[in-house]
Amino acid sequence: xxxxxxxxxxxxxxxxxxxxxxxxxxxxxxxxxxxxxxxxxxxxxxxxxxxxxxxxxxxxxxxxxxxxxxxxxxxxxxxxxxxxxxxxxxxxxxxxxxxxxxxxxxxxxxxxxxxxxxxxxxxxxxxxxxxxxxxxxxxxxxxxxxxxxxxxxxxxxxxxxxxxxxxxxxxxxxxxxxxxxxxxxxxxxxxxxxxxxxxxxxxxxxxxxxxxxxxxxxxxxxxxxxxxxxxxxxxxxxxxxxxxxxxxxxxxxxxxxxxxxxxxxxxxxxxxxxxxxxxxxxxxxxxxxxxxxxxxxxxxxxxxxxxxxxxxxxxxxxxxxxxxxxxxxxxxxxxxxxxxxxxxxxxxxxxxxxxxxxxxxxxxxxxxxxxxxxxxxxxxxxxxxxxxxxxxxxxxxxxxxxxxxxxxxxxxxxxxxxxxxxxxxxxxxxxxx
Amino acid sequence: xxxxxxxxxxxxxxxxxxxxxxxxxxxxxxxxxxxxxxxxxxxxxxxxxxxxxxxxxxxxxxxxxxxxxxxxxxxxxxxxxxxxxxxxxxxxxxxxxxxxxxxxxxxxxxxxxxxxxxxxxxxxxxxxxx
Numbered sequence: 001x002x003x004x005x006x007x008x009x010x011x012x013x014x015x016x017x018x019x020x021x022x023x024x025x026x027x028x029x030x031x032x033x034x035x036x037x038x039x040x041x042x043x044x045x046x047x048x049x050x051x052x053x054x055x056x057x058x059x060x061x062x063x064x065x066x067x068x069x070x071x072x073x074x075x076x077x078x079x080x081x082x083x084x085x086x087x088x089x090x091x092x093x094x095x096x097x098x099x100x101x102x103x104x105x106x107x108x109x110x111x112x113x114x115x116x117x118x119x120x121x122x123x124x125x126x127x128x129x130x131x132x133x134x135x136x137x138x139x140x141x142x143x144x145x146x147x148x149x150x151x152x153x154x155x156x157x158x159x160x161x162x163x164x165x166x167x168x169x170x171x172x173x174x175x176x177x178x179x180x181x182x183x184x185x186x187x188x189x190x191x192x193x194x195x196x197x198x199x200x201x202x203x204x205x206x207x208x209x210x211x212x213x214x215x216x217x218x219x220x221x222x223x224x225x226x227x228x229x230x231x232x233x234x235x236x237x238x239x240x241x242x243x244x245x246x247x248x249x250x251x252x253x254x255x256x257x258x259x260x261x262x263x264x265x266x267x268x269x270x271x272x273x274x275x276x277x278x279x280x281x282x283x284x285x286x287x288x289x290x291x292x293x294x295x296x297x298x299x300x301x302x303x304x305x306x307x308x309x310x311x312x313x314x315x316x317x318x319x320x321x322x323x324x325x326x327x328x329x330x331x332x333x334x335x336x337x338x339x340x341x342x343x344x345x346x347x348x349x350x351x352x353x354x355x356x357x358x359x360x361x362x363x364x365x366x367x368x369x370x371x372x373x374x375x376x377x378x379x380x381x382x383x384x385x386x387x388x389x390x391x392x393x394x395x396x397x398x399x400x401x402x403x404x405x406x407x408x409x410x411x412x413x414x415x416x417x418x419x420x421x422x423x424x425x426x427x428x429x430x431x432x433x
Numbered sequence: 434x435x436x437x438x439x440x441x442x443x444x445x446x447x448x449x450x451x452x453x454x455x456x457x458x459x460x461x462x463x464x465x466x467x468x469x470x471x472x473x474x475x476x477x478x479x480x481x482x483x484x485x486x487x488x489x490x491x492x493x494x495x496x497x498x499x500x501x502x503x504x505x506x507x508x509x510x511x512x513x514x515x516x517x518x519x520x521x522x523x524x525x526x527x528x529x530x531x532x533x534x535x536x537x538x539x540x541x542x543x544x545x546x547x548x549x550x551x552x553x554x555x556x557x558x559x560x561x562x563x
Contacts, residue, residue, distance in 0.1 A: 375442060380498035382440035382547075383531070384470050384477060409474040412444050414496045 003119035003151070004112070007259045008314045015315070019054040019262055022287040027051045027060065030293055033078040036071055037061070037295060054262065057285060058273050062296045065098065068238065073099040079290045089137040090237045090336060097137075100237050101291040107146065109288055110240050113257040114147020117246035120255070120312070121206050121231045123177050125152035130170065132180035132188075133211065133334070135159040139241030140211055140334070144179040147243060153177070160184070163191045170202045177206040179233070179242075181334040182214035182222060186365030189225035199227030208233045210242055211334035212367075213322055234319070238297055239284045245319055253306050253318030260288050263317060264296065265305050268326040276305045281326045282319065300327045330360060330426065332367045335404050339425040342371055342406075345397045351379040351390050355416040361429040369406045371398060374413045435551055436506045437485045441478040442498040445471065453478060456495050462488050466545055468534035479534070481506070481545060505546045505554055511537040516544065519561065523548070526557035 002008050010018070028048040030037040040061040041047065050059060068076060073096075077084070084101040102110070123129060129148045133140030141159055148155035156175060158166050167188065169175060178185070185207055192198070204226050209219075210233035219230045234254050235242035244261050245254035256263050264273050265280040274280045282299045302325065306318045330337045339358055346352050353374035361368050373394065381387055387410065395408045417424075443449045450469070457464060463483040470477045482488045485501065492499045509515040516535070523530065529549035535542055548554035 375498060377493075377498045380440075380442045380500055382438075382477060382479070382500055382502040384472065387442075387475070387477070388472065410444075411475075412442055412496075413498055415444060 001119050001122065001124070002313060003116040005313075007257075008116060008255070008316060010259070010315060012315060015258065016054060018259055019287060020052070022259075023054050023057060023262070023285065024048070024051050026285070026287055026289075026293055027295070029290075030078055030295065034076055034293075036067070036076055057262065057264065057296065060285075060295045062271065062283070062298055063294045064298050065238070065300070068098045069096050072096040074101065076294070077101050077292050079103050084291055086142075088139045088142075088237050088241065090139075098238060100139075103290040106240075106289055106291045109260055110143060110243060111146040111150035113240070113243035113260060114144060115151040116257060117208065117231075117233055117243050118147055118151050118153070118177075120246050120248045120314075121177070121208055122229075122249070123148070123151060123153055123206055127153040127176045127206070128156060128173055129153045129177040129179070130156040130158045130166070130175045132158045132160060132166065132178055132184060133242075138334075139235070139237040140179075143235070143241035143243060144208070163188060164195060167192055167195060167197065167202070170204060171197070174203055176203055177208070178204060178228075179208040179210075181211050182209040182218050182230070183212060183333065183362070183365050183367060185209060185222045185226060185230070186218070189222065190365060192226075199225065202227070204228040207231065208242075208246075210234055212331045232321075234322075236299060238292075238294060239286055239299075240289070244284070248310060248312040248314060250311050252310065253320050255310070255314050255316045255318050256305075258316050260286070262287050263305055263319065265303070266298075268298075268300075268302075276307050276317070279304045279323060298326075300325050300329060302326055328426065330358070330428065332360060332369050333404055335402065337369070337402055337404070341401055342398065343425070345394070345401055346373055349394060349397070351376060352394070353413055353416075355418070356425060357416050357427065358425055359427045359429065367430065369402075369404065370409055371406045372409045372411050372416060374411045374416055377413055434506055435503050435555060436481065438502045438504040438545065438547075439480040439482055439485060439488050439492070440500050440502050441480065441492060443476045443478050445474055445476055450478060452495075453480075453492065453497070456491055457482065457488060460487060460491050462491075466534065466536065466543060468532075468545075470532065479532075479545075502547065503551050505548060505551065505558070507544050507546065507558060508541050509544065511540055511542045516542065519544075519558070522557050522561050523554060526553060526560075528554045528557055 031048045083103045085104050086102045088100050089097040131144045135141030205228050207228045207230040209230050222230050231247045233242050233246050235244040245256040247254050262285040264283040268281040282301045283296050286293045301322045303322050304320045309315050355374045357372040359370040391408050398406045466481040468479050489499050531547040533546040535544040
């Protein structure tokens with residue numbers, strides 16, 4: 001099934017025309033409403049009149065996560081505050097989260113693209129669908145929630161937390177679809193086993209998995225253990241949230257809702273646009289966004305774009321699996337973590353040397369984060385209670401900055417390997433490739 | 434009597450205690466007593482040694498985090514109830530014990546106590562001998 005055949009199956013020529021028209025309108029809009037973009041464009045000596053088609057997008061400036069931080073909280077917002085009806089935020093590296101404001105129309109677009117995703121997965125009005133992404137500032141929960149409502153299925157706003165209760169609801173309410181992180185899906189399968197139940201006892205048939213990197217092997221394992229078919233969903237809060245792209249029944253790349261989010265692949269070093277089929281950094285321009293529209297936002301995700309009509313009938317450009325990052329961001333239990341966030345916390349505490357190591361692993365099916373840090377000689381104390389307090393103080397601060405718990409390990413001074421130049425601060429043992 | 438104990442911060446890593454003992458032996462420092470306090474990721478090695486100042490110096494030179502702590506060293510007869518009697522006095526004098534370690538050989542037992550209040554502990558012990 002296809003939710004919006006007019007857009008999802010549009011001919012390439014029509015799509016090109018639509019994108020061109022929307023880009024022109026967008027550039028005029030940000031030029032007049034966002035000083036940040038006006039200044040950038042003036043410095044590059046371009047005006048909205050220079051943008052005549054979507055192909056002119058290469059003339060436009062890029063936007064980075066750093067730009068969002070520098071303009072915290074509302075500097076990149078184009079719509080007046082009275083038009084903003086909701087705000088989401090993602091974690092930031094230096095205490096400044098990224099703030100994204102949505103107008104009523106932005107939320108309508110979001111529900112529209114989410115309904116396209118869910119329909120592609122095979123969800124219908126007859127389904128009961130559990131949203132087990134976190135509800136709150138994170139876009140996963142509410143984004144998926146309104147998509148399910150828009151589609152007309154029944155939404156169960158489970159959020160994260162009590163897994164046994166969740167499984168009882170899946171069984172008793174005959175929940176047929178679920179949206180969550182792939183690692184939570186595996187945890188769900190494990191809990192199911194512990195409760196003495198099997199996939200035959202529940203009726204899940206569709207899973208929408210995203211917000212963290214996962215592999216084909218994980219997909220097979222989840223599908224086998226939960227008895228459902230698992231689909232990839234991609235999104236990021238800066239652009240919208242979940243629903244930017246989605247897999248169809250063919251599962252050959254994820255279809256991008258390119259009438260709203262225009263994708264490009266660039267060389268992250270030269271910033272040159274690369275032809276489809278080449279791996280590079282994924283860049284999005286929000287063609288229709290009102291609240292916080294972004295020109296050429298650099299996602300730092302590395303992947304390829306694929307053209308050509310899909311056997312499902314959709315004509316939209318597809319993106320391949322995310323093959324890595326062009327920066328050092330980690331995704332742990334669906335949460336974005338930058339080593340620099342940990343560093344800023346450690347630097348604030350005189351108890352520790354500015355040396356640290358993040359060890360990421362997967363215990364059972366959940367990501368774990370261990371933060372190794374060196375205790376400064378002057379702060380070593382014979383009182384074990386004081387040492388444990390020091391450890392707890394750091395763990396608490398990390399939790400408040402990262403939004404996930406980290407296992408702090410106190411190390412001897414000098415024991416963490418020193419590197420020349422840019423230190424290596426991460427050991428990722430998750431083997432996701 | 435009050436003596437200086439050498440405390441060394443150690444990660445829980447195989448062979449780490451051995452490295453401390455090797456350094457001490459290389460400098461001809463004898464260990465009279467030691468104990469190890471442990472948590473899942475780190476431990477504190479507590480040593481009573483023949484030459485406190487030298488031990489601190491060489492361990493620091495070897496990049497260990499080291500500190501000195503005042504502890505009470507006491508002897509008591511190696512017989513049932515002897516230690517209990519001393520501890521009873523300390524409790525009566527409102528001296529809490531943060532940690533202690535002990536060993537017995539022959540007729541006497543050696544006890545190292547880290548009390549909550551060194552002075553009060555010493556006074557309480559002096560009162561017993563009187």
